[in-house]
Amino acid sequence: MDIIDAIILGIIQGLTEFLPVSSSGHLELGKFILGDDSIPQESLIFTVVLHFATALSTIVVFRKDVRYILKGLFQFKWNKETIFSLKIIVSMIPAVFIGLFFEEQLEQLFGENIQLVGFMLMITALLLFLADRAKDTSKNVTYGNAFIIGISQAVAMLPGISRSGATISSSVLLGIDKTKAARFSFLMVVPLIFGSICKEVASGNITFESQQFTPLAIGFIAAFISGLLACTWMIKLVKSSKLTYFAIYCLIVGTIAIVYSFYYS
Numbered sequence: 001m002d003i004i005d006a007i008i009l010g011i012i013q014g015l016t017e018f019l020p021v022s023s024s025g026h027l028e029l030g031k032f033i034l035g036d037d038s039i040p041q042e043s044l045i046f047t048v049v050l051h052f053a054t055a056l057s058t059i060v061v062f063r064k065d066v067r068y069i070l071k072g073l074f075q076f077k078w079n080k081e082t083i084f085s086l087k088i089i090v091s092m093i094p095a096v097f098i099g100l101f102f103e104e105q106l107e108q109l110f111g112e113n114i115q116l117v118g119f120m121l122m123i124t125a126l127l128l129f130l131a132d133r134a135k136d137t138s139k140n141v142t143y144g145n146a147f148i149i150g151i152s153q154a155v156a157m158l159p160g161i162s163r164s165g166a167t168i169s170s171s172v173l174l175g176i177d178k179t180k181a182a183r184f185s186f187l188m189v190v191p192l193i194f195g196s197i198c199k200e201v202a203s204g205n206i207t208f209e210s211q212q213f214t215p216l217a218i219g220f221i222a223a224f225i226s227g228l229l230a231c232t233w234m235i236k237l238v239k240s241s242k243l244t245y246f247a248i249y250c251l252i253v254g255t256i257a258i259v260y261s262f263y264y265s
């Protein structure tokens with residue numbers, strides 16, 4: 001993998017991790033349109049590094065929240081921080097369950113199945129469209145809501161369903177304040193990313209060669225910087241109810257993907 005490839009993949013990861021357009025879906029579309037030999041195949045260690053970069057960018061954007069939560073947790077008392085952390089754990093249950101028991105079945109859905117990606121992008125578009133028209137409320141995240149949002153996150157493991165789009169839309173449709181919805185959506189994925197990284201490291205499947213250091217470092221920087229921008233931008237878009245633009249984008253790309261799949265099938 002050369003430097004240009006690392007920069008491109010890093011920017012794609014950073015942007016699509018937060019913008020509601022589905023990073024997995026766009027990767028599958030790219031593989032199909034360009035062909036496997038036309039784009040670099042991400043090694044496991046490169047994937048881990050990019051995900052670590054976007055998780056770190058989330059922590060930086062929400063550093064005050066993270067500091068507040070950790071400070072409260074280390075008081076070892078039943079307080080607001082403890083309750084919020086438990087809600088994060090509850091939200092993780094569906095995705096962890098799918099990841100542990102249906103990993104092989106899920107992997108089979110990936111592999112240039114752009115017809116599936118197209119239909120899932122349309123579902124993402126519908127969710128974003130509905131969320132943009134939801135009434136503003138001041139509700140907080142409850143344990144029940146956290147689990148439902150977690151189900152949305154698990155469903156977003158399908159190629160074409162945007163994780164941020166699904167979780168934020170579900171939160172808003174449940175009547176949760178838009179700012180709180182975005183905050184919870186981005187914070188809830190951080191433990192999952194770090195958990196996934198630890199799992200891969202513990203499996204012993206990750207190998208590192210000295211010549212990989214430069215593209216890994218460049219990819220990390222690209223993903224981290226683009227992640228910071230996308231995360232900050234997404235929060236503003238949710239607050240100003242401008243998700244419809246992404247809904248239109250997902251609808252157009254989804255339609256093109258479906259038509260393309262029928263034309264070349």
